[in-house]
Amino acid sequence: MTSCTTAPPVLAERIAHVLLNQEAVRVQPADPFTWSSGWTAPVYCDNRLLLSTPGARNAVQQGFLAYCAGLPARPDVIAGTATAGIPHATLLADRLGTALAYVRGSAKTHGRRRQVEGRVNSSTETLVVEDLVSTGASALDAVKAVRDRKAPVIGVLAIFSYDFPEAHEAFAEAQCALHALTTFQTVARVARDTGRLSTTEYDDLIRWHSAPDSWSPA
Template sequence: MDTSRQIARRLLEVGAVKLQPQTPFTWASGLRSPIYCDNRVLLSFPEIRNEIVSALAGAAGAMDSIEGIAGVATAGIPHGALVADRLRVPFIYIRSSAKEHGRKNQIEGRLEAGRRYLVVEDLISTGGSSLKAAEVLRAAGGEIGGALAIFTYQFPSATRAFQHAEIPLTTISNYAALLEEAEQSGQISAEEAATLADWRRDPRAWSDAFVN
């Protein structure tokens, strides 16, 4: 079994994937969606967490000269810190906005201008959170070696956004693998599969059309 399917299996195993077509989730982007994949749950299972970190660190290790990890707040922080620890490289994290008290930082940790960072995020929907963090990092003088996440919904608009920002995106699992795994293991009903197929054809239209 390939890594993306194996990780998808783990996501289902820990109950990270929730379906609520009648009472949709609101995503960070504001989109409403029948599905939510909560990668934070993986952190509570040490063996599975170890498997995830190994896959992320393996992917990061295969990239060209990554000199530091930049976690995206909040869910990218624990995964990113674990990967940085495994690779023995510096770690920083990027808040969605600057703190309003204390040192008023948006980037926490010691950023070194010119250092090549890998942006680590738990999940990519629109890609907006990771790309915003990458922008903040670039503006502060950091180089971006790429972005790495556990899961992506594989939206073509997200792919284009990463290409436009010239940031190569790598993920260790994805929506197609999740759907295959859920269908083959019988963890999704025909009705749920139909809802997801309908949603996936045009997530924005599905979101806009949803009436409470």
């Protein structure tokens, strides 16, 4: 499967409200952020903030469980990406009663020199949990690490996706499914509809999304 899917609209909007209420996603076109990639962006996502509030954590887990309920079979392993995906993967594995693993950004240079920590092998169908997806590079690095252990990967399950075309292309090329609870477009629309953004600011966000590498504040 190579599709990139999103939760049903009602759930996607509910998660968007959670992210905005917890300030896990902040939108501020007049005072943009600088990403590690060097991009200037009017939006920034930090899903670590969700961990502080039980209700927010529970909303994410309910969305994750709804996705897992639609799978042909329960995953054998939930693998969280380091570091932000690990706590959400831990909560999901606990609720499903499955094994847990995590994927480092790179392999250790000492000891057993592993990138994937946990019992992951050719007989364990693995679901990778990521907190957010932008270009998809880090999530797909984790997928590759799991596949290098000969484990079949069900796909990547994320809380939030910027939904860039580059990510769709990357996941298709890797022949890996991506499912996000909510996306940039949904969060931007909810921010506008709840008065967090004016129509002009909303239009500026959409302009950024269409060309993030060349955007500058209006």
